[in-house]
Amino acid sequence: MDQSKLLIRNIQVYSASQTIKQGYIKINHGKVEEIGPVGSLTQTEGYQLIDFPNQNIKAIPGLIDVHIHGANGADVMDGTAAALETMCRALPQEGTTTFLATTMTQSEESIEQALQTTAAYMKAQPQRQAEIAGIHLEGPFVNPKRKGAQPEKYIQKPNIELFQKWNQLAEHQIKLVTLAPELDDDHAFTKYLVEHGVIASAGHTDATATEISEAIEHGLSHITHLYNQMRGFHHREPGVVGAAWLQDSLMVELIADGIHSTPEAAKIAFDLKGKHRLLLITDAMRAKCLQDGEYELGGQKVSVKDQKATLEDGTIAGSTLQLHNGLKNMIEFAGCTMEEVIQIGSTNAAAELGIDDRKGSIAAGKDADIVLLNEENNVLLTLCRGEVAYERKA
Ligand SMILES: [Zn+2]
Ligand SMILES: [Zn+2]
Numbered sequence: 001m002d003q004s005k006l007l008i009r010n011i012q013v014y015s016a017s018q019t020i021k022q023g024y025i026k027i028n029h030g031k032v033e034e035i036g037p038v039g040s041l042t043q044t045e046g047y048q049l050i051d052f053p054n055q056n057i058k059a060i061p062g063l064i065d066v067h068i069h070g071a072n073g074a075d076v077m078d079g080t081a082a083a084l085e086t087m088c089r090a091l092p093q094e095g096t097t098t099f100l101a102t103t104m105t106q107s108e109e110s111i112e113q114a115l116q117t118t119a120a121y122m123k124a125q126p127q128r129q130a131e132i133a134g135i136h137l138e139g140p141f142v143n144p145k146r147k148g149a150q151p152e153k154y155i156q157k158p159n160i161e162l163f164q165k166w167n168q169l170a171e172h173q174i175k176l177v178t179l180a181p182e183l184d185d186d187h188a189f190t191k192y193l194v195e196h197g198v199i200a201s202a203g204h205t206d207a208t209a210t211e212i213s214e215a216i217e218h219g220l221s222h223i224t225h226l227y228n229q230m231r232g233f234h235h236r237e238p239g240v241v242g243a244a245w246l247q248d249s250l251m252v253e254l255i256a257d258g259i260h261s262t263p264e265a266a267k268i269a270f271d272l273k274g275k276h277r278l279l280l281i282t283d284a285m286r287a288k289c290l291q292d293g294e295y296e297l298g299g300q301k302v303s304v305k306d307q308k309a310t311l312e313d314g315t316i317a318g319s320t321l322q323l324h325n326g327l328k329n330m331i332e333f334a335g336c337t338m339e340e341v342i343q344i345g346s347t348n349a350a351a352e353l354g355i356d357d358r359k360g361s362i363a364a365g366k367d368a369d370i371v372l373l374n375e376e377n378n379v380l381l382t383l384c385r386g387e388v389a390y391e392r393k394a
Contacts, residue, residue, distance in 0.1 A: 004029045006386065007047035010038060011372065012058045014342055016361035025059060027368040030386035034364055050381075052372075057380065060342050061361050062097025062369030063323045064349035066176060066279060067136055067225065067253055069102045069297070070286035070318075076101045077298065079113035084121045088129035090289050092382035092390035094322035097369035098133050098350075098359055100175060102283075104298045105139030105150035108162070115170035122173060128389045131369075133353055134175035137166070138224065141189065142204030143180035148229035149317035150204055151298050158189035167196070175353060178203035178224040182211050187218035194219030199352065201253075204229045205240055212243035216250070222352075223252045225283055226269055227261045228316070245272040251352055253281045254344075256329045257321040259308055263333035270334040275343045279352070280326045285309055285318030328377050 006027040013023035015035050024041050026033040069075055074086035084101065091099060101118045103111055115135060122132050139150045141158040156162070158179055167174045176199040184190055193200045202212060203224025208231065212220065223230075223244040231239035238245075244252050245268075252273050256266050260283070270278060282288070287295045287304040295302045295309070302309050302317045309317045327341040336344075342361075350360020358367045368386035371379055382390040 004386065005047045006050065006368075006383075007044055008050045008059065008370070008372070009041070010052045010055070010057075012056070013362060014058060014060045014338060016363040019339065023059075025362065025368075025370065027383070027386045030368055032362060032364050032366050032368050032370075035362060056375050058338065058373045058377075059362065060095075060338070060371050060373060061346045062359070062371055062382065062384065063095045063280075063327070063345045064133070064353075064359060065091070065096050065099040065282055065323055066349050066353070067102050067138070067281035067283050068096075068099050069104060069284060070288065071284055072289040073286050075286045075297070076118065077104055077106055077110060077114050079110065079117050081117060081121050084118060084132065085126070085129070088126070088132065089389075091130040092384055093289070093379060095324040095327075095371040095373075095379045095382055096130055097371070097382065097384045097389070098131050098355070100134050100136040100353075101132050102136040102138050105142065105147075105154045106298060107154055111137075111140070112166065112169055115166055115174070119169070119171040119173050127385065128387045129384060130389070131384065133355055133359075134173045135170055136176040136178070137174050138178040139204065141177070141179040141183070143183055143206045145206045146180070146204045146229040146231075148204060148315055149297055149300065149302075149311055151300060158184040160189055160192050163189070163192070167198075174198055176201055176222065180205040180207065181215035181220055182207040184215070187215055190215055190218045190220055194221075202230070202240055206231050207240055209238040209240070209243040209246075212240055212247070216247060221249060221251060223250050225260065225281065226252050226254050227265055228255070245269070248277065251277055251279060251348065253279050255283050255319055255321060256280055256326040256333065257319050258329060258333070260316065260319060263329070266330065267334040270330065270336060270344075275336075275340045276348065278344045279349050280323065280330065280341070280345045282321040282323050282326065283319050284321055288320045288322065324371070324373070324377065324379050331377070
Protein backbone atom coordinates (compact mmCIF):
# COMPACT_ATOMS: atom_id res chain seq x y z
CA MET A 1 0.00 0.00 0.00
CA ASP A 2 1.13 3.50 -0.83
CA GLN A 3 1.71 5.10 2.58
CA SER A 4 1.48 8.55 1.06
CA LYS A 5 -2.21 8.03 0.20
CA LEU A 6 -4.60 8.37 3.10
CA LEU A 7 -8.38 8.24 3.31
CA ILE A 8 -10.11 9.59 6.41
CA ARG A 9 -13.75 8.55 6.42
CA ASN A 10 -16.92 9.14 8.43
CA ILE A 11 -15.93 12.49 9.87
CA GLN A 12 -17.47 15.95 9.90
CA VAL A 13 -15.34 17.93 7.46
CA TYR A 14 -15.05 21.65 8.17
CA SER A 15 -13.90 22.64 4.72
CA ALA A 16 -13.29 26.12 3.37
CA SER A 17 -16.63 26.31 1.63
CA GLN A 18 -18.95 24.16 3.72
CA THR A 19 -19.30 21.70 6.56
CA ILE A 20 -19.92 18.14 5.40
CA LYS A 21 -21.74 16.18 8.10
CA GLN A 22 -20.60 12.72 7.12
CA GLY A 23 -17.63 13.24 4.90
CA TYR A 24 -14.26 12.01 3.78
CA ILE A 25 -10.87 13.50 2.98
CA LYS A 26 -8.46 11.94 0.51
CA ILE A 27 -4.81 12.84 0.94
CA ASN A 28 -2.13 12.24 -1.62
CA HIS A 29 1.57 13.04 -1.10
CA GLY A 30 0.97 15.56 1.65
CA LYS A 31 -1.82 17.45 -0.07
CA VAL A 32 -5.59 17.28 0.22
CA GLU A 33 -6.69 15.54 -2.95
CA GLU A 34 -10.46 15.49 -2.57
CA ILE A 35 -13.18 16.05 0.01
CA GLY A 36 -16.84 15.14 -0.14
CA PRO A 37 -19.77 13.34 1.46
CA VAL A 38 -19.22 9.63 2.13
CA GLY A 39 -22.12 8.81 -0.19
CA SER A 40 -20.16 10.08 -3.19
CA LEU A 41 -16.90 8.31 -2.33
CA THR A 42 -15.42 6.20 -5.12
CA GLN A 43 -11.94 4.86 -5.86
CA THR A 44 -10.70 3.76 -2.42
CA GLU A 45 -8.09 1.21 -3.45
CA GLY A 46 -4.52 2.10 -2.64
CA TYR A 47 -5.48 4.38 0.24
CA GLN A 48 -4.60 3.69 3.85
CA LEU A 49 -7.96 3.99 5.64
CA ILE A 50 -8.63 5.90 8.87
CA ASP A 51 -12.30 5.31 9.66
CA PHE A 52 -14.54 6.69 12.41
CA PRO A 53 -18.00 5.15 12.03
CA ASN A 54 -20.56 6.49 14.55
CA GLN A 55 -18.08 8.60 16.51
CA ASN A 56 -18.84 12.26 15.83
CA ILE A 57 -15.27 13.24 14.92
CA LYS A 58 -14.55 16.67 13.41
CA ALA A 59 -11.81 17.44 10.91
CA ILE A 60 -10.57 21.03 11.07
CA PRO A 61 -7.58 22.74 9.44
CA GLY A 62 -4.31 22.72 11.37
CA LEU A 63 -4.04 25.63 13.80
CA ILE A 64 -1.60 28.49 13.23
CA ASP A 65 0.08 30.23 16.17
CA VAL A 66 1.77 33.51 15.21
CA HIS A 67 3.06 34.13 18.74
CA ILE A 68 4.77 31.31 20.60
CA HIS A 69 8.10 31.29 22.41
CA GLY A 70 8.38 27.74 23.62
CA ALA A 71 6.92 24.39 24.57
CA ASN A 72 7.87 21.15 26.27
CA GLY A 73 11.02 22.55 27.88
CA ALA A 74 12.35 24.29 24.76
CA ASP A 75 12.45 27.98 23.77
CA VAL A 76 13.26 29.68 20.47
CA MET A 77 15.81 31.79 22.37
CA ASP A 78 17.76 28.64 23.27
CA GLY A 79 19.12 29.22 19.78
CA THR A 80 19.50 25.54 18.95
CA ALA A 81 18.01 23.28 16.29
CA ALA A 82 17.21 20.79 19.07
CA ALA A 83 14.97 23.35 20.81
CA LEU A 84 13.09 24.08 17.57
CA GLU A 85 12.70 20.39 16.92
CA THR A 86 11.26 19.85 20.42
CA MET A 87 8.70 22.58 19.77
CA CYS A 88 7.81 21.33 16.29
CA ARG A 89 7.27 17.85 17.68
CA ALA A 90 5.23 18.99 20.70
CA LEU A 91 2.84 21.37 18.98
CA PRO A 92 0.79 18.89 16.94
CA GLN A 93 -0.62 17.52 20.22
CA GLU A 94 -2.52 20.79 20.59
CA GLY A 95 -3.51 20.93 16.93
CA THR A 96 -0.87 23.46 15.89
CA THR A 97 0.68 22.61 12.54
CA THR A 98 2.22 26.00 11.66
CA PHE A 99 3.75 28.72 13.81
CA LEU A 100 5.98 31.77 13.91
CA ALA A 101 9.04 31.11 16.07
CA THR A 102 8.90 34.07 18.44
CA THR A 103 12.00 35.75 19.87
CA MET A 104 12.29 37.96 22.95
CA THR A 105 14.11 41.09 24.03
CA GLN A 106 17.62 39.83 24.72
CA SER A 107 21.22 40.69 23.85
CA GLU A 108 21.88 41.25 20.15
CA GLU A 109 24.06 38.14 20.10
CA SER A 110 21.28 35.94 21.53
CA ILE A 111 18.72 37.30 19.08
CA GLU A 112 21.12 36.81 16.17
CA GLN A 113 21.80 33.24 17.23
CA ALA A 114 18.05 32.51 17.39
CA LEU A 115 17.43 34.11 13.99
CA GLN A 116 20.19 32.20 12.24
CA THR A 117 19.24 28.90 13.83
CA THR A 118 15.58 29.32 12.90
CA ALA A 119 16.35 30.27 9.29
CA ALA A 120 18.64 27.26 8.95
CA TYR A 121 16.01 24.94 10.45
CA MET A 122 13.38 26.22 8.04
CA LYS A 123 15.43 25.21 5.01
CA ALA A 124 14.87 21.50 5.55
CA GLN A 125 11.82 21.14 7.73
CA PRO A 126 11.40 17.54 8.77
CA GLN A 127 8.17 15.65 8.17
CA ARG A 128 5.75 14.58 10.91
CA GLN A 129 6.06 17.80 12.85
CA ALA A 130 4.70 21.34 12.84
CA GLU A 131 6.13 23.74 10.29
CA ILE A 132 7.81 27.05 11.09
CA ALA A 133 6.37 29.68 8.75
CA GLY A 134 8.76 32.43 9.81
CA ILE A 135 9.88 34.50 12.76
CA HIS A 136 8.00 36.88 15.03
CA LEU A 137 10.50 39.38 16.43
CA GLU A 138 9.02 40.46 19.78
CA GLY A 139 11.20 43.31 20.95
CA PRO A 140 13.71 44.66 21.56
CA PHE A 141 12.02 47.74 20.02
CA VAL A 142 9.45 48.12 22.79
CA ASN A 143 8.63 50.59 25.54
CA PRO A 144 10.29 49.94 28.94
CA LYS A 145 7.13 51.34 30.59
CA ARG A 146 5.22 48.32 29.28
CA LYS A 147 8.00 45.79 29.34
CA GLY A 148 6.19 42.95 31.07
CA ALA A 149 8.59 40.01 30.87
CA GLN A 150 10.85 41.66 28.26
CA PRO A 151 14.12 42.36 30.16
CA GLU A 152 14.59 46.15 30.31
CA LYS A 153 18.37 46.16 29.98
CA TYR A 154 18.15 44.91 26.38
CA ILE A 155 15.31 47.16 25.20
CA GLN A 156 16.31 49.44 22.29
CA LYS A 157 14.71 52.17 20.21
CA PRO A 158 13.39 51.03 16.81
CA ASN A 159 16.48 50.77 14.61
CA ILE A 160 16.23 50.19 10.86
CA GLU A 161 19.92 49.37 10.37
CA LEU A 162 19.90 46.75 13.07
CA PHE A 163 16.71 45.27 11.69
CA GLN A 164 18.24 45.13 8.18
CA LYS A 165 21.19 43.21 9.55
CA TRP A 166 18.90 40.86 11.47
CA ASN A 167 16.56 40.15 8.60
CA GLN A 168 19.58 39.31 6.47
CA LEU A 169 20.86 36.91 9.13
CA ALA A 170 17.34 35.48 9.27
CA GLU A 171 17.34 35.03 5.49
CA HIS A 172 14.30 37.30 5.29
CA GLN A 173 12.18 35.02 7.40
CA ILE A 174 11.11 37.74 9.86
CA LYS A 175 7.41 38.04 9.10
CA LEU A 176 6.13 40.06 12.05
CA VAL A 177 7.70 42.61 14.40
CA THR A 178 6.23 43.73 17.72
CA LEU A 179 7.23 47.31 18.46
CA ALA A 180 6.17 50.40 20.39
CA PRO A 181 4.99 52.84 17.67
CA GLU A 182 5.31 55.87 19.98
CA LEU A 183 9.10 55.37 20.01
CA ASP A 184 9.37 55.08 16.23
CA ASP A 185 10.45 58.56 15.06
CA ASP A 186 8.32 59.69 12.09
CA HIS A 187 7.12 56.07 11.82
CA ALA A 188 10.23 55.41 9.74
CA PHE A 189 10.74 51.92 11.14
CA THR A 190 7.10 50.93 10.61
CA LYS A 191 7.25 52.23 7.04
CA TYR A 192 10.44 50.28 6.41
CA LEU A 193 8.87 47.04 7.67
CA VAL A 194 5.75 47.41 5.59
CA GLU A 195 7.73 48.29 2.45
CA HIS A 196 9.64 45.05 2.95
CA GLY A 197 6.59 42.86 3.44
CA VAL A 198 6.91 42.55 7.21
CA ILE A 199 3.83 42.93 9.42
CA ALA A 200 4.19 45.79 11.92
CA SER A 201 2.47 45.12 15.22
CA ALA A 202 1.96 47.36 18.25
CA GLY A 203 2.85 45.64 21.49
CA HIS A 204 4.56 46.42 24.80
CA THR A 205 3.46 49.95 24.00
CA ASP A 206 2.24 53.02 25.84
CA ALA A 207 0.83 54.65 22.70
CA THR A 208 -2.38 56.66 22.83
CA ALA A 209 -5.28 55.85 20.53
CA THR A 210 -4.27 58.84 18.38
CA GLU A 211 -0.70 57.56 18.10
CA ILE A 212 -2.02 54.18 16.99
CA SER A 213 -4.21 55.89 14.35
CA GLU A 214 -1.14 57.72 13.01
CA ALA A 215 0.87 54.52 12.92
CA ILE A 216 -1.93 52.83 10.97
CA GLU A 217 -1.56 55.49 8.31
CA HIS A 218 2.04 54.35 7.93
CA GLY A 219 1.22 50.67 7.77
CA LEU A 220 0.72 49.35 11.30
CA SER A 221 -1.74 46.49 10.91
CA HIS A 222 -1.53 44.19 13.92
CA ILE A 223 -1.84 44.26 17.72
CA THR A 224 0.26 41.97 19.92
CA HIS A 225 -1.49 40.13 22.79
CA LEU A 226 -4.47 42.45 23.23
CA TYR A 227 -4.90 43.90 26.75
CA ASN A 228 -1.46 42.79 27.93
CA GLN A 229 1.37 45.32 28.32
CA MET A 230 -0.36 48.18 26.51
CA ARG A 231 -2.19 51.36 27.41
CA GLY A 232 -5.65 50.24 28.47
CA PHE A 233 -9.05 51.65 27.62
CA HIS A 234 -10.15 54.81 29.36
CA HIS A 235 -13.20 56.76 28.27
CA ARG A 236 -11.15 59.96 27.87
CA GLU A 237 -8.10 58.18 26.37
CA PRO A 238 -9.10 54.96 24.61
CA GLY A 239 -5.47 53.81 24.50
CA VAL A 240 -4.12 50.93 22.46
CA VAL A 241 -6.99 48.73 23.61
CA GLY A 242 -9.61 51.19 22.37
CA ALA A 243 -7.80 51.55 19.03
CA ALA A 244 -7.53 47.77 18.70
CA TRP A 245 -11.26 47.34 19.29
CA LEU A 246 -12.26 50.16 16.99
CA GLN A 247 -9.89 50.11 14.02
CA ASP A 248 -11.06 47.54 11.54
CA SER A 249 -7.71 47.48 9.74
CA LEU A 250 -6.02 45.97 12.81
CA MET A 251 -5.66 42.21 13.17
CA VAL A 252 -5.66 41.53 16.88
CA GLU A 253 -3.95 38.71 18.83
CA LEU A 254 -5.78 37.26 21.82
CA ILE A 255 -4.51 34.81 24.45
CA ALA A 256 -7.76 33.05 25.29
CA ASP A 257 -6.58 31.31 28.44
CA GLY A 258 -8.81 33.11 30.94
CA ILE A 259 -5.64 34.45 32.64
CA HIS A 260 -4.21 37.00 30.18
CA SER A 261 -7.76 38.12 29.55
CA THR A 262 -10.86 37.20 31.52
CA PRO A 263 -13.67 35.35 29.76
CA GLU A 264 -15.58 38.66 29.59
CA ALA A 265 -12.64 40.48 28.02
CA ALA A 266 -12.24 37.69 25.47
CA LYS A 267 -15.94 37.95 24.60
CA ILE A 268 -15.69 41.73 24.19
CA ALA A 269 -12.74 41.24 21.83
CA PHE A 270 -14.69 38.78 19.71
CA ASP A 271 -17.88 40.85 19.73
CA LEU A 272 -16.05 44.00 18.68
CA LYS A 273 -13.49 42.57 16.25
CA GLY A 274 -15.59 39.84 14.67
CA LYS A 275 -14.36 36.59 13.24
CA HIS A 276 -12.23 38.14 10.50
CA ARG A 277 -9.99 40.40 12.60
CA LEU A 278 -9.03 38.25 15.58
CA LEU A 279 -6.20 35.71 15.96
CA LEU A 280 -5.91 33.15 18.71
CA ILE A 281 -2.34 32.83 19.94
CA THR A 282 -0.73 31.14 22.92
CA ASP A 283 2.34 33.33 23.70
CA ALA A 284 3.45 30.12 25.38
CA MET A 285 6.77 29.68 27.12
CA ARG A 286 8.80 26.53 27.68
CA ALA A 287 6.72 25.21 30.58
CA LYS A 288 3.83 24.39 28.25
CA CYS A 289 3.21 20.62 28.26
CA LEU A 290 5.18 20.30 31.53
CA GLN A 291 4.38 20.34 35.26
CA ASP A 292 4.17 23.39 37.51
CA GLY A 293 7.63 24.43 38.73
CA GLU A 294 10.56 26.79 38.16
CA TYR A 295 11.48 27.73 34.61
CA GLU A 296 13.33 30.43 32.66
CA LEU A 297 12.16 33.10 30.21
CA GLY A 298 14.45 35.74 28.73
CA GLY A 299 17.09 34.95 31.34
CA GLN A 300 14.65 35.48 34.19
CA LYS A 301 13.28 33.05 36.74
CA VAL A 302 9.65 32.13 36.10
CA SER A 303 7.40 30.21 38.49
CA VAL A 304 4.53 28.22 37.05
CA LYS A 305 1.72 27.47 39.47
CA ASP A 306 -1.69 26.16 38.39
CA GLN A 307 -0.45 26.72 34.82
CA LYS A 308 0.03 30.47 35.47
CA ALA A 309 3.58 31.68 34.71
CA THR A 310 4.92 34.68 36.63
CA LEU A 311 8.22 36.51 37.28
CA GLU A 312 9.36 36.94 40.88
CA ASP A 313 7.54 40.30 41.11
CA GLY A 314 4.27 38.73 39.96
CA THR A 315 4.38 39.96 36.33
CA ILE A 316 2.74 37.46 33.99
CA ALA A 317 5.48 35.81 31.92
CA GLY A 318 3.99 34.04 28.93
CA SER A 319 1.38 31.35 29.04
CA THR A 320 1.15 27.58 29.16
CA LEU A 321 -1.94 27.58 26.97
CA GLN A 322 -2.38 24.87 24.39
CA LEU A 323 -4.03 26.31 21.32
CA HIS A 324 -6.91 23.83 21.05
CA ASN A 325 -7.87 24.86 24.57
CA GLY A 326 -7.96 28.45 23.34
CA LEU A 327 -10.55 27.36 20.78
CA LYS A 328 -12.56 25.53 23.42
CA ASN A 329 -12.40 28.59 25.66
CA MET A 330 -13.71 30.88 22.90
CA ILE A 331 -16.66 28.55 22.38
CA GLU A 332 -17.35 28.79 26.11
CA PHE A 333 -16.43 32.46 26.76
CA ALA A 334 -17.81 34.09 23.62
CA GLY A 335 -20.30 31.58 22.25
CA CYS A 336 -18.22 31.08 19.10
CA THR A 337 -19.25 28.41 16.61
CA MET A 338 -16.77 25.81 15.34
CA GLU A 339 -16.58 27.69 12.02
CA GLU A 340 -15.71 30.88 13.90
CA VAL A 341 -12.95 29.34 16.00
CA ILE A 342 -11.46 27.79 12.85
CA GLN A 343 -11.42 31.25 11.32
CA ILE A 344 -9.66 32.86 14.31
CA GLY A 345 -7.47 29.81 15.02
CA SER A 346 -6.20 29.19 11.51
CA THR A 347 -7.76 30.89 8.47
CA ASN A 348 -7.06 34.50 9.46
CA ALA A 349 -3.41 33.84 10.26
CA ALA A 350 -2.84 32.03 6.95
CA ALA A 351 -4.32 34.96 5.05
CA GLU A 352 -2.34 37.54 7.00
CA LEU A 353 0.93 35.65 6.50
CA GLY A 354 0.19 35.18 2.80
CA ILE A 355 0.32 31.38 3.03
CA ASP A 356 -3.38 30.79 2.39
CA ASP A 357 -2.54 29.07 -0.89
CA ARG A 358 -1.25 26.17 1.29
CA LYS A 359 -2.65 26.65 4.80
CA GLY A 360 -5.63 27.86 6.81
CA SER A 361 -8.42 25.70 5.44
CA ILE A 362 -9.21 22.19 4.27
CA ALA A 363 -9.45 22.37 0.49
CA ALA A 364 -8.25 20.34 -2.48
CA GLY A 365 -4.68 21.25 -3.39
CA LYS A 366 -3.73 22.66 0.02
CA ASP A 367 -1.35 21.07 2.51
CA ALA A 368 -2.98 18.21 4.41
CA ASP A 369 -2.55 19.94 7.77
CA ILE A 370 -5.58 18.44 9.48
CA VAL A 371 -6.67 18.07 13.08
CA LEU A 372 -9.25 15.53 14.17
CA LEU A 373 -11.18 16.55 17.27
CA ASN A 374 -13.31 14.25 19.38
CA GLU A 375 -16.70 15.09 20.84
CA GLU A 376 -15.10 17.16 23.65
CA ASN A 377 -12.96 19.00 21.06
CA ASN A 378 -9.79 17.37 22.31
CA VAL A 379 -7.15 16.52 19.73
CA LEU A 380 -7.35 12.91 18.60
CA LEU A 381 -4.96 13.02 15.68
CA THR A 382 -2.92 15.65 13.84
CA LEU A 383 -1.60 15.41 10.33
CA CYS A 384 1.23 17.68 9.26
CA ARG A 385 1.54 17.82 5.47
CA GLY A 386 -0.26 14.50 5.16
CA GLU A 387 1.66 12.58 7.80
CA VAL A 388 0.56 11.62 11.29
CA ALA A 389 2.46 13.89 13.69
CA TYR A 390 0.36 13.15 16.77
CA GLU A 391 -2.05 10.44 17.74
CA ARG A 392 -3.79 10.39 21.09
CA LYS A 393 -3.23 7.20 23.02
CA ALA A 394 -6.37 5.21 23.68
ZN1 LIG B 1 4.83 40.11 25.03
ZN1 LIG C 1 5.45 36.93 23.67
